[in-house]
Amino acid sequence: MDSRVPASHLYQALAQQMLALVDGGVLRAGMRAPSVRALALQHKVSLSTVLQAYRLLEDRGVLEARPKSGFYIAAQAHHERALPSASKPPLRATPVSVSNPVFSVLAYATDPSYAPLGCAVPSAALLAADRLDRHLARCARVHGRLYNVYADPHGDAELRGQISERALRLGHAVPPDSILVTNGCTEALNVALSVTTRPGDTVAIESPTYFGLLQVLEARGLRALELPTDPVRGVDVAALDKALAARRVAACLLASSFNNPLGTRTDDATKAEIAAVLTRHGVPLIEDDIYGDISFGDDRPRPFSAISPTADIILCSSFSKTIAPGYRIGWLAANRRHDQILAAKFALSLSGAALPQKAMADFLKSGGYDAHLRRIRKAFADNIDRMRRVVDRSFPQATRMTAPAGGFVLWLEMPDGFDTDALYARAIRERICFVPGSLFTATGQYRNCLRLSCSHDWSARLERSVERLGEMAGEMLQ
Amino acid sequence: MDSRVPASHLYQALAQQMLALVDGGVLRAGMRAPSVRALALQHKVSLSTVLQAYRLLEDRGVLEARPKSGFYIAAQAHHERALPSASKPPLRATPVSVSNPVFSVLAYATDPSYAPLGCAVPSAALLAADRLDRHLARCARVHGRLYNVYADPHGDAELRGQISERALRLGHAVPPDSILVTNGCTEALNVALSVTTRPGDTVAIESPTYFGLLQVLEARGLRALELPTDPVRGVDVAALDKALAARRVAACLLASSFNNPLGTRTDDATKAEIAAVLTRHGVPLIEDDIYGDISFGDDRPRPFSAISPTADIILCSSFSKTIAPGYRIGWLAANRRHDQILAAKFALSLSGAALPQKAMADFLKSGGYDAHLRRIRKAFADNIDRMRRVVDRSFPQATRMTAPAGGFVLWLEMPDGFDTDALYARAIRERICFVPGSLFTATGQYRNCLRLSCSHDWSARLERSVERLGEMAGEMLQ
Numbered sequence: 001m002d003s004r005v006p007a008s009h010l011y012q013a014l015a016q017q018m019l020a021l022v023d024g025g026v027l028r029a030g031m032r033a034p035s036v037r038a039l040a041l042q043h044k045v046s047l048s049t050v051l052q053a054y055r056l057l058e059d060r061g062v063l064e065a066r067p068k069s070g071f072y073i074a075a076q077a078h079h080e081r082a083l084p085s086a087s088k089p090p091l092r093a094t095p096v097s098v099s100n101p102v103f104s105v106l107a108y109a110t111d112p113s114y115a116p117l118g119c120a121v122p123s124a125a126l127l128a129a130d131r132l133d134r135h136l137a138r139c140a141r142v143h144g145r146l147y148n149v150y151a152d153p154h155g156d157a158e159l160r161g162q163i164s165e166r167a168l169r170l171g172h173a174v175p176p177d178s179i180l181v182t183n184g185c186t187e188a189l190n191v192a193l194s195v196t197t198r199p200g201d202t203v204a205i206e207s208p209t210y211f212g213l214l215q216v217l218e219a220r221g222l223r224a225l226e227l228p229t230d231p232v233r234g235v236d237v238a239a240l241d242k243a244l245a246a247r248r249v250a251a252c253l254l255a256s257s258f259n260n261p262l263g264t265r266t267d268d269a270t271k272a273e274i275a276a277v278l279t280r281h282g283v284p285l286i287e288d289d290i291y292g293d294i295s296f297g298d299d300r301p302r303p304f305s306a307i308s309p310t311a312d313i314i315l316c317s318s319f320s321k322t323i324a325p326g327y328r329i330g331w332l333a334a335n336r337r338h339d340q341i342l343a344a345k346f347a348l349s350l351s352g353a354a355l356p357q358k359a360m361a362d363f364l365k366s367g368g369y370d371a372h373l374r375r376i377r378k379a380f381a382d383n384i385d386r387m388r389r390v391v392d393r394s395f396p397q398a399t400r401m402t403a404p405a406g407g408f409v410l411w412l413e414m415p416d417g418f419d420t421d422a423l424y425a426r427a428i429r430e431r432i433c434f435v436p437g438s439l440f441t442a443t444g445q446y447r448n449c450l451r452l453s454c455s456h457d458w459s460a461r462l463e464r465s466v467e468r469l470g471e472m473a474g475e476m477l478q
Numbered sequence: 479m480d481s482r483v484p485a486s487h488l489y490q491a492l493a494q495q496m497l498a499l500v501d502g503g504v505l506r507a508g509m510r511a512p513s514v515r516a517l518a519l520q521h522k523v524s525l526s527t528v529l530q531a532y533r534l535l536e537d538r539g540v541l542e543a544r545p546k547s548g549f550y551i552a553a554q555a556h557h558e559r560a561l562p563s564a565s566k567p568p569l570r571a572t573p574v575s576v577s578n579p580v581f582s583v584l585a586y587a588t589d590p591s592y593a594p595l596g597c598a599v600p601s602a603a604l605l606a607a608d609r610l611d612r613h614l615a616r617c618a619r620v621h622g623r624l625y626n627v628y629a630d631p632h633g634d635a636e637l638r639g640q641i642s643e644r645a646l647r648l649g650h651a652v653p654p655d656s657i658l659v660t661n662g663c664t665e666a667l668n669v670a671l672s673v674t675t676r677p678g679d680t681v682a683i684e685s686p687t688y689f690g691l692l693q694v695l696e697a698r699g700l701r702a703l704e705l706p707t708d709p710v711r712g713v714d715v716a717a718l719d720k721a722l723a724a725r726r727v728a729a730c731l732l733a734s735s736f737n738n739p740l741g742t743r744t745d746d747a748t749k750a751e752i753a754a755v756l757t758r759h760g761v762p763l764i765e766d767d768i769y770g771d772i773s774f775g776d777d778r779p780r781p782f783s784a785i786s787p788t789a790d791i792i793l794c795s796s797f798s799k800t801i802a803p804g805y806r807i808g809w810l811a812a813n814r815r816h817d818q819i820l821a822a823k824f825a826l827s828l829s830g831a832a833l834p835q836k837a838m839a840d841f842l843k844s845g846g847y848d849a850h851l852r853r854i855r856k857a858f859a860d861n862i863d864r865m866r867r868v869v870d871r872s873f874p875q876a877t878r879m880t881a882p883a884g885g886f887v888l889w890l891e892m893p894d895g896f897d898t899d900a901l902y903a904r905a906i907r908e909r910i911c912f913v914p915g916s917l918f919t920a921t922g923q924y925r926n927c928l929r930l931s932c933s934h935d936w937s938a939r940l941e942r943s944v945e946r947l948g949e950m951a952g953e954m955l956q
Contacts, residue, residue: 099824099825103817103820103821103824110627110628110630121627121628123627124623124624124625124626124627127626128623129622129623129626132622133618133622133623133833134618134619134622136615136618136622136833137614137615137622140611140612140614140618140837141611141612141615144607144610144611144612144614145602145603145606145607145611146602147602147804148602148605148607148611148802148803148804148805149588149599149803149804150588150597150599150798150804151804182827183661183665183806183831184827186825186827186828187826187827190825190826190827194697198677198699199676199677199699212824212828215821215824215825216825218821218825219672219821219825219826220825221676221677320628324626325626325627325628326625326626326627326628326629326831326832326833327626327831328661328828328829328830339578342581343577343693343696343697344697346577346581346690347577347664347668347694347696347697348665348668348697348826349660349661349662349664349665349668349806349827350662350690350806351806352661352806353661353804353805353806353831353834354804354805354806355611355804355805355834356831356833359618
């Protein structure tokens, strides 16, 4: 069974088993699927359960129903696209200048008249955070006066307690007083960078990496040292070691899991190695765990700081990708530099909005977050799955794509020489937005790559837009 | 009539007239006040109106009721304390290092077991922002989903529209698209500094100045050039001109009005002169108008940018001092550098929390803010008035104090050689908090000064605390 989709219902489990047979090559394109009756007998389930499973697979383009003949494996049901190659960025510290192109993309990415393949923000419809909103409404009604003060600059104590409790479930000891609540993960990264770097310093990062992070480096006058990164395993440890030996690096900034745009999942042993290499070179690690809760597997991966608790690590995260982009609640946790961190946060924005923090604390205490996470993990995994199938059947043969283990973005690699900036210009004219690969680096790479966001509820419009992108890419390759 | 207290009721107007007679020396300590009956006849008001006025003046320590004998002018009713002298800071750029002592004071200033003379934050009880909270509750209930997105990094469009409309009433054209909503005024100042300065640069500021501003300069690696500042008129224009001619200054950062801690009100002509001097030297002005709405006069002073609309000025402000410190909604408006400003804000924290901004917009549209401002202006003016009287009767004869034209802090200057750090240490032992003068400068001045906050509802405890501070100061002077 595909571990990326937790099967909460019988028919879903059944669909997953069928999918595994397809992906494993047991059932091939054009073959007749087992009859509904046979499958029901074999699995000791009702006919309607099998039918539900088959309808689901039909929706996803895995099966085709042929009138009076039953179900058949669809032509493009099985995808076996190659993964993008591991990146090989030039190993030099580079000044960062990405802000202008990023803003031009963001303008389209947030415009609802464009197909939303650009912005890596879960749609509000998909998040359906109504219970959190009700907590906020109640807090405003009941606690308004009590909370109309500059909050403790550390952030709401109950919220820090809840974050600490959740970490403990992963075996990660994060004391509440080591946590600082911030205005989103972006502010957390700013605070972390401000206590570890000074303008002109070099920061080692994954490549490709999230353009927003590059903007933060740009605004702080920092240089980027991009590291070779594998689309499955993450950063190349030997290359990191060598890079740190060759030059002074003020900090290393990595995604804890499911980095944007590759969706990598680095295993625990490699994380421990990376932390050890950084410790040996005396380089602090800033880890960004913003996608960690959106794991498609049965377990939620542990951040570096859980695996290497004594290393010099500042853990940054937020609730923006999982429940509330509109609330702007992020946080960081560190095992040293507490005074400096507090002073840096205080100098940036004093403290955060008090009532949203209290509402988030109440929501977490109510136990609603886990059920919410189960729901959205499944939704994102389904979205990624559908998107991969549509890419598979629509994009030119040479297109490679990631198989993300979490998160909600796909990274596509076209043949060398392909120009996704040109594809972007064409796509925008047809009101389709995505993010061209050139924005994910400070070194001018990835012109043949692009990122598709799978963060909106699946729709016929999305599907058509991806198909159309694939067609355009095909035309450009001719 | 004292223009600092708008008389919204008859008895208040009457009390103000009596107060003017006392302050003008017509009625002197020990004299019998006009009889209730005589005053009622003279002013054609009811006996109960006069009694209300007299009770108010009794509460404030202006009158004393003597049983069976009527009302008398109290011994300390009339205060005529000298103002602090204009500051004469050393005219050199100074690295800033104030964060450690500031945090020690803040810990006491926010601890409710200490008399709250330290923190310049209106108490939630005094602000009584329940209507705003109800707007937030409604927004969360009704608009939760719609607003659960990364907001436009510029901030809520309706809120920017409301801010623009309010500015227009002062004859100040601030187009909505020149406005950027921030996480409080502190983030606005960070954005403004990030587009005008680089680490190591020098910023010209008032002296004494708000310690939080010094912390921002410290965190950004900026040097402070402190300017001679008069407690009534503000910055010395000639000294500013001379200072800018002598060295490169990257930006000048001034309070628009009622600067913290002096409560100055610079007149429009002087503001125009300052803007002209800065323009001549090519130095941008960052103005902080956070106290501008808390004017004790009949008019609300105009910011520099309203008076000199073509000068290079970034206007920063927030709603934190007037209605909602807990909401963290600030803003800035600029007439140039829009792209840089947006990129700087985006790199710091993407966007602000969406629902609080929407709630603030709804609250402003409802017209509730003006009534609210009328109420709190009067409350703060009353508080300042009472505090000045208590200081007057409790502190050593040589104590000077400001007569602020707005805001809610008082600045006291003790004789040369007096050590308010030592007074602070004693006061903390008696659970009284204030802020010693040494925190308001980067140059080690103002050891003989202190700031008292008048931002809480007046209480017997506050009164006793100020009296006790005065006693301790007297003991230390002997």
